Amino acid sequence: MPTSLQMPKLGESVIEGTVSRWLKREGDPVDEYEPLLEIITDKVDTEIPSPAAGVVLRIHVGEGETVAVGTLLADIGDPGDEVDERQPAPAARRGRLSPAVARLLAEHDLDAAEVRGSGRDGRITRKDVEAHLASKPQAPAPPASRIPGELLPLTPMRRRIAEQMLASVQAAPQVTAVYEADMGAVLAGREALQSKHPDLRVTPVAWIVAATARAMVEHPLLNAEWRADGIFLHHERHIGIAVALEEGLIVPVIRHADRLALPDIARTIADLATRARAGQLRPDEARGGTFTISNYGAGGCLVGTPIINPPQAAILGVGALQQRPVVRDGAVIARPMCYFSLTFDHRILDGALADAFMRCMMDGLESGMDADMEKQDR
Numbered sequence: 046m047p048t049s050l051q052m053p054k055l056g057e058s059v060i061e062g063t064v065s066r067w068l069k070r071e072g073d074p075v076d077e078y079e080p081l082l083e084i085i086t087d088k089v090d091t092e093i094p095s096p097a098a099g100v101v102l103r104i105h106v107g108e109g110e111t112v113a114v115g116t117l118l119a120d121i122g123d124p125g126d127e128v129d130e131r132q133p134a135p136a137a138r139r140g141r142l143s144p145a146v147a148r149l150l151a152e153h154d155l156d157a158a159e160v161r162g163s164g165r166d167g168r169i170t171r172k173d174v175e176a177h178l179a180s181k182p183q184a185p186a187p188p189a190s191r192i193p194g195e196l197l198p199l200t201p202m203r204r205r206i207a208e209q210m211l212a213s214v215q216a217a218p219q220v221t222a223v224y225e226a227d228m229g230a231v232l233a234g235r236e237a238l239q240s241k242h243p244d245l246r247v248t249p250v251a252w253i254v255a256a257t258a259r260a261m262v263e264h265p266l267l268n269a270e271w272r273a274d275g276i277f278l279h280h281e282r283h284i285g286i287a288v289a290l291e292e293g294l295i296v297p298v299i300r301h302a303d304r305l306a307l308p309d310i311a312r313t314i315a316d317l318a319t320r321a322r323a324g325q326l327r328p329d330e331a332r333g334g335t336f337t338i339s340n341y342g343a344g345g346c347l348v349g350t351p352i353i354n355p356p357q358a359a360i361l362g363v364g365a366l367q368q369r370p371v372v373r374d375g376a377v378i379a380r381p382m383c384y385f386s387l388t389f390d391h392r393i394l395d396g397a398l399a400d401a402f403m404r405c406m407m408d409g410l411e412s413g414m415d416a417d418m419e420k421q422d423r
Contacts, residue, residue, distance in 0.1 A: 047122035056329030230413030256409035285334030
């Protein structure tokens with residue numbers, strides 16, 4: 046009797062996923078627990094193993110199609126086993142669009158009614174939109190360049206990043222303001238914390254996360270998102286940290302950052318970054334962030350203008366920490382300084398509130414934070 050493989054629930058908040066690649070084709074032999082396909086959810090690729098040994102009898106969902114948890118993906122069995130015709134997806138609704146398809150339609154100013162869907166129950170997939178665009182009359186192509194080169198195919202992660210960043214700048218009026226903070230107290234606190242926890246990899250980012258979380262308590266509009274019927278304030282502070290991978294960026298999330306002690310924040314950052322680079326994050330660990338920090342200073346960049354991670358209200362960019370001449374009490378001295386860039390949604394925040402938030406955050410950094418704090422005071 047054939048064994049059915051359904052779209053698994055890959056995390057508490059994951060309700061659907063996109064089939065990025067089938068590793069086997071119909072008729073191919075497969076061992077139990079052998080990787081059968083790859084599912085992508087919010088830039089996290091997950092290999093799905095075969096539930097049984099046998100051959101792939103029927104593949105029900107094509108590459109690029111987004112389906113709900115519980116959808117029938119494939120049937121595995123012995124050669125000659127009969128399988129039922131394609132079954133309806135348990136949570137699918139006719140005409141429902143995935144966020145990626147909706148963004149692609151909006152990007153090309155297309156009405157969904159114009160596109161013929163090939164997915165389950167007539168659902169429109171990315172490939173349907175691309176095929177529709179390819180079928181439309183195209184403007185004459187410019188003369189081919191004589192400069193030699195090559196076309197790099199888009200990976201699912203790079204395509205998803207491109208869609209999200211384009212949607213962000215199209216949807217939100219974004220403003221970037223730049224600030225500068227003295228990081229001397231942070232470096233002193235880091236040295237003290239490292240001496241107490243020699244096995245812990247401690248970086249100034251832990252202090253930045255802690256100071257940001259505290260400032261978000263004082264200024265809750267930074268922990269919000271724009272909605273058609275109002276501004277939604279999040280009551281939990283989940284801070285995402287952008288991690289650079291070879292194929293792009295991923296943003297694992299530090300949950301309840303305002304409740305964590307500095308050592309716990311440092312430990313969480315190290316764990317998430319290590320597993321992100323190893324491709325071992327669970328889908329839920331890169332979802333649900335309410336604010337993002339991008340440490341572009343790790344590559345030597347001094348000042349940047351990061352793009353908001355939608356639908357969040359703001360993103361904090363951290364520049365390289367370096368010794369610079371500053372004036373203190375009329376004298377020029379060298380201090381460890383760092384530029385911070387805050388990009389915010391001007392529909393939600395004005396400059397005065399952004400300034401107040403950053404002043405609160407930088408005051409926490411410049412005054413020093415207790416490295417032994419058991420948890421934040423709120």
